[in-house]
Amino acid sequence: MMCRRLGAMLLLFMAVFSHAGAPTGSDEASIVLLCRGDCDAVALDSLRLRKLFLGLPVASDGDYLQAAINLSDPKLEAFFYQSVVAMSRKSFENKRLLYKLRFAATLPPQFYKLSAWQRYMQGQEAVISYAWAHDLSDLDAVTILQTLWQGEALEN
Numbered sequence: 001m002m003c004r005r006l007g008a009m010l011l012l013f014m015a016v017f018s019h020a021g022a023p024t025g026s027d028e029a030s031i032v033l034l035c036r037g038d039c040d041a042v043a044l045d046s047l048r049l050r051k052l053f054l055g056l057p058v059a060s061d062g063d064y065l066q067a068a069i070n071l072s073d074p075k076l077e078a079f080f081y082q083s084v085v086a087m088s089r090k091s092f093e094n095k096r097l098l099y100k101l102r103f104a105a106t107l108p109p110q111f112y113k114l115s116a117w118q119r120y121m122q123g124q125e126a127v128i129s130y131a132w133a134h135d136l137s138d139l140d141a142v143t144i145l146q147t148l149w150q151g152e153a154l155e156n
Contacts, residue, residue: 030133030150031079035143037125042145044128050085052128054095055105067108068129070117076132079149084130 033049035042042060044052052058052067059065071077081089099105111117118138121129128145136142 055107066127069110072114
């Protein structure tokens with residue numbers, strides 16, 4: 001049963017990344033983890049990153065980090081659930097609600113439009129998020145912490 005689920009998730013992941021709307025105009029596309037502002041020394045492993053996006057407090061150098069969830073693209077959304085938080089959308093939403101009710105966690109904002117995400121990021125300092133690398137051209141003072149995924153961009 002577990003192998004069947006894992007196989008189905010792998011097929012879904014491959015289907016999304018091979019057919020979804022990838023950025024056009026370049027041979028390579030990449031999804032990057034980024035910080036707006038002064039975040040040079042931020043080191044986030046997968047567990048701390050998951051906690052951050054679920055709304056739990058994560059500190060770095062004595063300061064608590066903030067997160068912004070970018071769901072502006074179906075391919076980016078699928079990547080977020082599969083690779084960043086490693087759970088289904090339903091499980092993620094259930095955990096967010098549980099943490100909000102149990103721990104009074106402040107949930108990171110979710111953005112379904114790229115322009116709204118870019119406006120929010122422009123007005124914040126020391127916020128962690130992720131995006132297509134080509135979507136960062138309109139943002140000032142962005143530090144790329146790591147490349148989360150890189151591959152060929154497919155034409156539609």
